Amino acid sequence: MTAYSSVGARFLAQCEQSASAEAFRAPTVDGGWQSLTWSDTASRSRELAAGLIALGITAESRVAIASSTRLEWVLADLAIALAGGATTTVYPSTNADYVAYILTDCGATVVFAENEDQLDKLRTADGFVGSVRYVVMFDGERGDDGVLTLEQLTDIGRSHTSANPAAVEVALAALTTDHLATIVYTSGTTGRPKGVELTHGNWLYLGAAIASEGVIRPDHLQFLWLPLSHVFGKLLLAAQYEIGFVTAIDGRIDRIVDNLAITQPSFMAAAPRIFEKIYSRVVTTAESGGGAQRALFGWAFDIGVDAVRSRSAGQPISRWRTAQLAVADRLVFARIRARLGGNIEYLVSGSAALSPQIAEWFAAAGLPILEGYGLTETTGASFVNRPDDIRIGTVGRAFPGTEVKIADDGEILLRGPGIMRGYHGLPTQTAEVIDAGGWFATGDIGTLDSDGFLNITDRKKDLVKTSGGKYIAPTAIESAIKAACPLVSHAIVIADGRNFASVLLTLDPDAAAGHPVTDVVQRAIDQVNTRLNRWETIKQFRILPRELSIESGELTPSLKIKRAVVARNHADLIESIYTAKGSRR
Incomplete structure (x- = not known):
C-alpha cells in the first residue's frame, strides 16, 4: 500500500486512478443535478489552491469555511489541503460573536463565506475580524477590498500557475502526516468551543481504516447532507478519497427524503434525529390511513421486528415466518425502501445515541442502520457496526488500529492514530484528556463485551x-x-x-x-x-x-x-x- 503524506496527495492519487469516473453530483439552480468527474474536481480545486498560495497560504496557514453543505464547500476544503493550509470549520448558524472568537483564536487569514449573511459576520469598523485579510464568496459579487468571488480566486490561481507551474506540488511536498490539516471547533454544549487539531495522519488513518472493512465500495453512491463543519460529515470525504465512490451532495435538510428518491444512493449517514423523523412520518401516515392500512402496517412490523430479534439471538426463522416476511416486504417494506430511493444497502448513524427500537424498525424494513461512535477528538469515528455483524444497542467494534479500555469508573478510554493532536492553544486542557500513555478520556460511560462490541451508557457529565x-x-x-x-x-x-x-x-x-x-x-x-x-x-x-x-x-x-x-x-x-x-x- 502506498504511504501518503497528506490528504491532498491521497486525493490527487484517487483522481489519477479514477480520472474519468464520476466523483461528485450536486443540484443546479434550475432544479437539475450536475456531475463532476475526479479529473474535473482535481482541476477546479488545483486552480483554487494556486489562488490561495498566491494570497500567501503556506503549510498550516488557517483558512476558514463558513457555509452550509454544498459542492463549493468540498472544493474549498480540497483547495486548502492542496495549498498546504489547515481548514477551520465554521457552522453557518454560528452567531457573529462566536465567529469572531473562532477566527481570532485560530488565526485565520482567509475565509470562504457562503453569502452576504456570512460576510456580514466577518466585518468590523476597519476591515475584518481577527487576522482575516481576504474573504472568498461562494454566492455574491466582489465588494470591498479583500472580498473576492470564487471565480476571481480561480483566475488568480490560473495566473499564479502560469508563472509557477509546480506551485501545488511544492506545497504538498512540504507536508508530513504530522502537519495540521483541520481545526474543528467543538459544538460546546457548555462554555466556549475548543479547537480540535486534526492532522493529515488522523484523516489518512480514518480513510484507510474505513476502506479496510470493505463495507463501502468504489461502485457505491453516497448521499451527503451532513454539516461539513462537523467531523461526522468531513470523515465521509476522507473515506471517499481513499475508496473512490461517488457522493451526491446537498445540505438542505428539508430536501433529504426527496433527494434520496432522486439520487437513489447506496448509503447515507445521519444523526438519529433524521431517522426519528422518518420513522415518525411513516408511522403517523400509516396510522391515519384507516383501519385496514393501519392493521397491515402493524402486522408487517410485528413480524419484521420479531424476525430481527430472532436473527440477533441466532434463532432460525421458520418457513411460515419466512413466507409471512415475503408478503410483508412486498406490501409494506418495499414501499418504504422505494420512497428512500430503492437502492439503500445500509444507513449509518452517529453523533448521538440511536434508540434500539428505531434501529429494529429500520432493520425490519430492510434498511439496516450501522450505529457508530466517535468524537471530534477521535476524528469522528472509532467504532461501528458492520452490515454482516450488527448488534443493535451497541456501537459496534473498534476500527483496526484503535485500542479501547474501560476505566475503573466506567469511562471509555481510546488510543490510536485517530486521536487528535490536541486542543488549539490549550496545552493544559489537552493534558487533562490525553495522558502520558496516549490514552484519550472520552467523557462517555460504557461497557465492552467479550466480542469487543461497545455499549454507551451515557455521557459522564450527563x-x-x-x-x-x-x-x-x-x-x-x-x-x-x-x-x-x-x-x-x-x-x-x-x-x-x-x-x-x-x-x-x-x-x-x-x-x-x-x-x-x-x-x-x-x-x-x-x-x-x-x-x-x-x-x-x-x-x-x-x-x-x-x-x-x-x-x-x-x-x-x-x-x-x-x-x-x-x-x-x-x-x-x-x-x-x-x-x-x-x-x-
Whole structure:
C-alpha cells in the first residue's frame, strides 16, 4: 500500500486512478443535478489552491469555511489541503460573536463565506475580524477590498500557475502526516468551543481504516447532507478519497427524503434525529390511513421486528415466518425502501445515541442502520457496526488500529492514530484528556463485551443524581420515549437534585396534528416506565410550547441538546412540576 503524506496527495492519487469516473453530483439552480468527474474536481480545486498560495497560504496557514453543505464547500476544503493550509470549520448558524472568537483564536487569514449573511459576520469598523485579510464568496459579487468571488480566486490561481507551474506540488511536498490539516471547533454544549487539531495522519488513518472493512465500495453512491463543519460529515470525504465512490451532495435538510428518491444512493449517514423523523412520518401516515392500512402496517412490523430479534439471538426463522416476511416486504417494506430511493444497502448513524427500537424498525424494513461512535477528538469515528455483524444497542467494534479500555469508573478510554493532536492553544486542557500513555478520556460511560462490541451508557457529565442519591442516565430514557411515541421530537429528563424524575417534551407539529396528544404521550411514558427501575420512572411530563432550535441556543449545530440552556430557558415550567400541588413523589 502506498504511504501518503497528506490528504491532498491521497486525493490527487484517487483522481489519477479514477480520472474519468464520476466523483461528485450536486443540484443546479434550475432544479437539475450536475456531475463532476475526479479529473474535473482535481482541476477546479488545483486552480483554487494556486489562488490561495498566491494570497500567501503556506503549510498550516488557517483558512476558514463558513457555509452550509454544498459542492463549493468540498472544493474549498480540497483547495486548502492542496495549498498546504489547515481548514477551520465554521457552522453557518454560528452567531457573529462566536465567529469572531473562532477566527481570532485560530488565526485565520482567509475565509470562504457562503453569502452576504456570512460576510456580514466577518466585518468590523476597519476591515475584518481577527487576522482575516481576504474573504472568498461562494454566492455574491466582489465588494470591498479583500472580498473576492470564487471565480476571481480561480483566475488568480490560473495566473499564479502560469508563472509557477509546480506551485501545488511544492506545497504538498512540504507536508508530513504530522502537519495540521483541520481545526474543528467543538459544538460546546457548555462554555466556549475548543479547537480540535486534526492532522493529515488522523484523516489518512480514518480513510484507510474505513476502506479496510470493505463495507463501502468504489461502485457505491453516497448521499451527503451532513454539516461539513462537523467531523461526522468531513470523515465521509476522507473515506471517499481513499475508496473512490461517488457522493451526491446537498445540505438542505428539508430536501433529504426527496433527494434520496432522486439520487437513489447506496448509503447515507445521519444523526438519529433524521431517522426519528422518518420513522415518525411513516408511522403517523400509516396510522391515519384507516383501519385496514393501519392493521397491515402493524402486522408487517410485528413480524419484521420479531424476525430481527430472532436473527440477533441466532434463532432460525421458520418457513411460515419466512413466507409471512415475503408478503410483508412486498406490501409494506418495499414501499418504504422505494420512497428512500430503492437502492439503500445500509444507513449509518452517529453523533448521538440511536434508540434500539428505531434501529429494529429500520432493520425490519430492510434498511439496516450501522450505529457508530466517535468524537471530534477521535476524528469522528472509532467504532461501528458492520452490515454482516450488527448488534443493535451497541456501537459496534473498534476500527483496526484503535485500542479501547474501560476505566475503573466506567469511562471509555481510546488510543490510536485517530486521536487528535490536541486542543488549539490549550496545552493544559489537552493534558487533562490525553495522558502520558496516549490514552484519550472520552467523557462517555460504557461497557465492552467479550466480542469487543461497545455499549454507551451515557455521557459522564450527563449522569444525574436524585435527591435520594440514585443515579439516572437520561439518554437511554429519552431515546425510549421517542421510540414509544412518534409524536415526540425531543425529550429532556429532569432529575438532578430532585425527588423524582420528570421529562420535558417537544412535539413534531406534523405528526401531532389531529392526535389526542396528552393521552398518547401518557401511554408511551407508562409503557417506558415498565422497563425502568423505580427511581428512574417518569412521574410527570410537560410539553413545551415550541420545538428546540439552534437559534434559541438549545441545540448545537449537530442537533445535540444543550441541557443547561433548556433548563434555564424553561426554569419556571420545571419549577412548577416540583412545587405544584399534588406532584407525585
